[in-house]
Amino acid sequence: MSKLSEALERKGFVVTGEIGPPKGTNIEKALEDAEHLRGKVVAINVTDIQSAVMRFGSLATCHMLVDRGLEPVFQMVCRDRNRLALQSDLLSAYVLGIRNVLCLTGDHNVLGDHPDSKPVFDLEAAGLLQCVEALRSGRDMAGKELDGKPDFFAGAVVAPAAEPVEPQIIRMEQKIKAGAKFFQTQAVYDVDQFARFMKRVSGLGVPVLCGIVLLKSAGMAKFMNNNVSGVNVPKRLIDRLAADKDKAKSGETAVEIAVETINGVKGLCQGVHIMPLGWDHLVPQIIERVGLT
Amino acid sequence: MLVTERKPDDEILASVARDSKLFLVGCNGCHAACESRGAEDLPALKTLLEGAGKTVTGWFTVDFLCDKSLVRSRLRVFTPEIMDADSVLVATCGVGIQCVADSVVKRTRPACNTINIGGSHGTWGSTERCAECGDCLLDRTGGICPITNCSKSMVNGPCGGTTGDGKCEVDRKRDCGWYRIYTRLKDMNALDQLREVTPPKKYGKYLPPYEVMRSEHWAVDPALPAADPAPPGAAVPAGGPRGKGRPK
Numbered sequence: 001m002s003k004l005s006e007a008l009e010r011k012g013f014v015v016t017g018e019i020g021p022p023k024g025t026n027i028e029k030a031l032e033d034a035e036h037l038r039g040k041v042v043a044i045n046v047t048d049i050q051s052a053v054m055r056f057g058s059l060a061t062c063h064m065l066v067d068r069g070l071e072p073v074f075q076m077v078c079r080d081r082n083r084l085a086l087q088s089d090l091l092s093a094y095v096l097g098i099r100n101v102l103c104l105t106g107d108h109n110v111l112g113d114h115p116d117s118k119p120v121f122d123l124e125a126a127g128l129l130q131c132v133e134a135l136r137s138g139r140d141m142a143g144k145e146l147d148g149k150p151d152f153f154a155g156a157v158v159a160p161a162a163e164p165v166e167p168q169i170i171r172m173e174q175k176i177k178a179g180a181k182f183f184q185t186q187a188v189y190d191v192d193q194f195a196r197f198m199k200r201v202s203g204l205g206v207p208v209l210c211g212i213v214l215l216k217s218a219g220m221a222k223f224m225n226n227n228v229s230g231v232n233v234p235k236r237l238i239d240r241l242a243a244d245k246d247k248a249k250s251g252e253t254a255v256e257i258a259v260e261t262i263n264g265v266k267g268l269c270q271g272v273h274i275m276p277l278g279w280d281h282l283v284p285q286i287i288e289r290v291g292l293t
Numbered sequence: 294m295l296v297t298e299r300k301p302d303d304e305i306l307a308s309v310a311r312d313s314k315l316f317l318v319g320c321n322g323c324h325a326a327c328e329s330r331g332a333e334d335l336p337a338l339k340t341l342l343e344g345a346g347k348t349v350t351g352w353f354t355v356d357f358l359c360d361k362s363l364v365r366s367r368l369r370v371f372t373p374e375i376m377d378a379d380s381v382l383v384a385t386c387g388v389g390i391q392c393v394a395d396s397v398v399k400r401t402r403p404a405c406n407t408i409n410i411g412g413s414h415g416t417w418g419s420t421e422r423c424a425e426c427g428d429c430l431l432d433r434t435g436g437i438c439p440i441t442n443c444s445k446s447m448v449n450g451p452c453g454g455t456t457g458d459g460k461c462e463v464d465r466k467r468d469c470g471w472y473r474i475y476t477r478l479k480d481m482n483a484l485d486q487l488r489e490v491t492p493p494k495k496y497g498k499y500l501p502p503y504e505v506m507r508s509e510h511w512a513v514d515p516a517l518p519a520a521d522p523a524p525p526g527a528a529v530p531a532g533g534p535r536g537k538g539r540p541k
Contacts (some may be wrong), residue, residue: 079445083493105452108444108463119445126449127493141493163457167475170487174449178490186453229454229462 002099002153003071004043008182008207014271015292016073016184016209017041017283021056030061033280034070040287043100045073045184045273049080052112059093066097073155074098077106082122083131083141090135094150102155102184103128103175125156126171129178154179158208159186159230160197168230169200176206184273186230187213189237189257191264198268207270212261214254214279218242251282255289262290296323296501297386297405299334300429305382306345308402308432312379315342316371317352318393320385322359322415338384338404350374358389359415365396375399387423387431387438388415394436395421400481401436403429409501427498433491435477440494442470448491451475 007014017037019030037044048058062072074093105124109117134141138149156175162168188194188210215221218241221233241248262272276283287293319335339349351374355367380400383390387407394401410425422441440446444463450471454462459472478484
């Protein structure tokens with residue numbers, strides 16, 4: 001049974017974290033990052049060839065977390081595997097103790113470090129959610145009966161800061177129809193904008209974990225505004241990061257902004273999903289400062 | 294020069310389930326030139342629809358639906374009949390269907406699947422493209438093809454990569470296909486369509502049977518053996534010509 005599912009059912013404020021596997025075989029840093037999150041978060045997402053930059057696998061990392069008594073959320077993108085491989089990996093994941101799967105379409109190959117690779121996109125996020133639903137029901141996508149079925153807790157993503165937001169909300173409804181049981185959002189920095197979004201989707205009845213990405217510098221914030229769709233870092237936060245470079249570098253500003261955002265969204269949604277991008281050691285103090293320990 | 298096949302009757306009837314009045318458009322171009330079978334029978338389509346209790350407000354065929362100026366001038370004559378209809382059912386290739394969709398403010402529905410286009414996108418002087426996927430989705434997408442307009446060819450969308458000005462993050466000059474679909478459906482008050490989940494694509498239909506890759510058009514190439522011509526009016530075998538070869 002998924003601990004994440006149980007925690008969301010208890011209706012408390014749920015915190016999830018995230019680690020990214022390395023480019024190479026030295027997995028120790030990613031596992032250390034996960035150790036910082038132990039006891040602080042309900043589950044830890046493991047990114048799947050994030051940003052289309054080739055790296056160590058999500059499935060293997062999730063398995064290593066299970067071995068260490070940590071609850072992973074297996075992120076799965078549709079860019080690199082067709083429906084045969086996706087279904088096969090889902091079956092493997094379940095047997096390896098993985099219970100949560102986050103279904104994503106995936107960034108396009110040309111945005112990553114292997115732009116000449118062949119994009120697959122046999123399915124997209126909604127199709128992958130349907131695929132998980134089919135497997136849960138004991139049949140594969142071709143309708144063939146399975147010998148043993150995986151009871152996954154499947155989630156999806158949504159970008160509350162996208163403009164216009166209506167296509168995102170319609171897509172969210174579609175993903176719910178396809179089987180999404182929870183949502184983790186793209187990074188949120190503007191609490192008022194997020195409140196407007198939540199007002200429109202709260203009737204859908206599916207828990208939303210607000211995305212918190214730690215801001216490491218003014219440059220990173222500007223880069224996200226220019227290059228990451230659906231992310232909007234307000235100018236006042238960029239100015240704050242630029243005003244005191246040492247404070248930004250130490251992570252103190254990132255922590256402050258995260259704490260303010262979490263406090264701002266606490267009454268609006270069912271939890272937060274913190275994406276520390278390698279600054280996982282800062283997560284315990286964020287959780288402590290927002291009073292969630 | 295392209296090859297189309299009529300969609301199965303039940304798929305056509307399902308797509309027009311909520312429409313009571315339809316306008317039909319057909320194309321004689323590639324049908325006449327290279328045995329494309331999908332567009333040849335508007336009367337049969339009319340009979341099918343009327344048998345299901347629908348009204349056909351009017352219909353016309355044109356020699357090449359991919360000829361922009363011809364299509365628009367011919368469509369204009371039928372403005373009252375088109376506007377009186379709930380949707381326009383088009384029996385031709387993916388390019389022709391998108392050309393009609395781009396020319397009328399009406400739900401435009403495909404009556405055919407495009408199997409093979411042989412490298413030709415007709416004479417349409419615009420950006421509409423058909424990927425010859427053999428399983429036309431234009432009915433669900435406001436007549437804008439997500440296979441050729443979305444950089445990921447997503448059958449449900451948009452992904453999270455749409456920029457604020459409706460472009461694709463893969464190429465900021467390129468329109469996000471799904472943003473265009475969203476806008477088109479919104480204009481037609483048909484956004485509910487986007488809430489439906491389109492099932493995964495049947496990629497098995499992508500691979501055209503060798504027989505249909507060659508047409509009369511290419512058969513003039515002396516290096517190729519002559520294609521077996523289908524007898525005029527020959528029926529497509531059940532399930533279409535795929536894997537079974539052309540009717541002898």
